[in-house]
Amino acid sequence: MSIQNVRREVMQFLEKNIDSFVDTYLMPVEKIWQPSDLLPNSEKDTFLEEVTELREIAKELPYDFWVVLVGDTITEEALPTYESWLMDVEGVSQKGEGGDNGWAKWLRQWTGEENRHGDLLNKYLYLSGRVNMREVEITTQHLINDGFDPGTDRDPYKNFVFTSFQELATYVSHNRVAQIAKKFGDHKLSKICRLIAGDEMRHHHAYSEFVDRIFKIDPSEMMLAFQYMMKQKITMPAHLIRESGEAIGTAFEKFSESAQRIGVYTAMDYVEILQKLIDRWEIDKISDLSDEAEKARDYLMKLPTRMTRIAERLVVPAEEKLFKWVQPAIVV
Numbered sequence: 356m357s358i359q360n361v362r363r364e365v366m367q368f369l370e371k372n373i374d375s376f377v378d379t380y381l382m383p384v385e386k387i388w389q390p391s392d393l394l395p396n397s398e399k400d401t402f403l404e405e406v407t408e409l410r411e412i413a414k415e416l417p418y419d420f421w422v423v424l425v426g427d428t429i430t431e432e433a434l435p436t437y438e439s440w441l442m443d444v445e446g447v448s449q450k451g452e453g454g455d456n457g458w459a460k461w462l463r464q465w466t467g468e469e470n471r472h473g474d475l476l477n478k479y480l481y482l483s484g485r486v487n488m489r490e491v492e493i494t495t496q497h498l499i500n501d502g503f504d505p506g507t508d509r510d511p512y513k514n515f516v517f518t519s520f521q522e523l524a525t526y527v528s529h530n531r532v533a534q535i536a537k538k539f540g541d542h543k544l545s546k547i548c549r550l551i552a553g554d555e556m557r558h559h560h561a562y563s564e565f566v567d568r569i570f571k572i573d574p575s576e577m578m579l580a581f582q583y584m585m586k587q588k589i590t591m592p593a594h595l596i597r598e599s600g601e602a603i604g605t606a607f608e609k610f611s612e613s614a615q616r617i618g619v620y621t622a623m624d625y626v627e628i629l630q631k632l633i634d635r636w637e638i639d640k641i642s643d644l645s646d647e648a649e650k651a652r653d654y655l656m657k658l659p660t661r662m663t664r665i666a667e668r669l670v671v672p673a674e675e676k677l678f679k680w681v682q683p684a685i686v687v
Contacts, residue, residue: 358576362510362576365569365572366445366447373457380557380564381464381557382468382557384467387471390478393475393546393550394478395482409479409482410484412539412541416535419613419617419675420539420617421681422609422680423532423613424480424532427525428476430592431469431551432473432476432499433499433503433592433593434469435499436499436503437503438466440505441462442459444458444514446511447459447462447511469558471554477491479544485681486680486681487680487681487682490599490679490680493599494599494606497596497597497603498595498596503595506584512573513580513583515569516566518558518562519559519565519632520589520632521589522556522562523555523559523631524624525555526556526559527620529548529549530549531619532544532548533548535619563635566581566636567635570636575648576648578644578651579648581655582654582655585654585658595607609678615671616673616675622666623663623666625662626666629658638652639656
């Protein structure tokens with residue numbers, strides 16, 4: 356049997372439990388928070404007062420912080436790209452013989468939850484008065500137009516490694532932004548980012564559970580997929596980000612440096628996430644591996660130490676880089 360057919364059979368096996376995955380890791384629409392719950396209410400007479408207060412508090416937040424918040428927002432807003440990519444994974448289809456494909460159901464509902472993040476952050480940026488929204492919108496449209504290739508092809512094993520890693524990375528980023536906002540007295544923004552981080556952690560638990568179950572069914576191939584993804588390194592969703600009039604990907608390094616300067620997401624965070632996945636899936640305890648998969652396991656077990664040495668030598672430029680997203684006139 357071909358690797359592709361094996362992957363499809365494993366996905367069909369896991370699909371039998373899709374309703375329990377949805378019930379465990381996703382929230383009913385009527386019960387989950389919505390963006391309007393966390394922003395000034397435009398139906399109330401106090402709306403303008405609340406917006407004025409929001410804008411005054413926003414003035415205290417530093418330039419690199421706004422760059423990171425804008426980059427996080429744009430990444431969340433590029434959701435159409437991520438859904439279309441995941442819908443093409445082996446074993447996922449819009450329709451199955453008996454009606455809706457279970458995996459398509461999962462992805463649509465996951466997308467529905469994720470969509471709230473960009474909606475909320477976008478509205479906050481608009482109300483804050485600290486951001487050039489037209490430039491933000493141009494960058495978002497470019498990022499969707501330019502597409503996204505995480506290097507996973509249609510392989511569900513590789514894709515679930517990617518999503519397990521990336522959901523945890525976005526949790527770290529949003530949670531750190533929440534901590535910084537709180538430090539500067541912006542408790543509303545802190546709550547916003549903390550709630551988004553909570554969603555990302557739930558989604559991380561879901562995708563890492565999928566990987567865990569695959570390890571029990573097809574351990575060697577899952578181990579090789581994990582190794583493959585870590586050898587090529589996890590591609591960040593915003594790696595093609597650019598500003599108006601610039602080439603594809605030219606803004607990512609600057610954005611990444613801003614995130615590292617203020618400690619939102621660093622090279623060491625990447626290593627720590629890798630270690631958490633190794634521990635979560637108990638890579639050291641998995642049995643019945645082929646010789647090739649055993650070598651892959653050895654590689655993965657040693658990788659955090661190797662990457663730590665590289666991360667410790669990394670030097671981040673101290674100077675802030677200006678973006679069209681955030682006006683130079685308000686650099687602090």
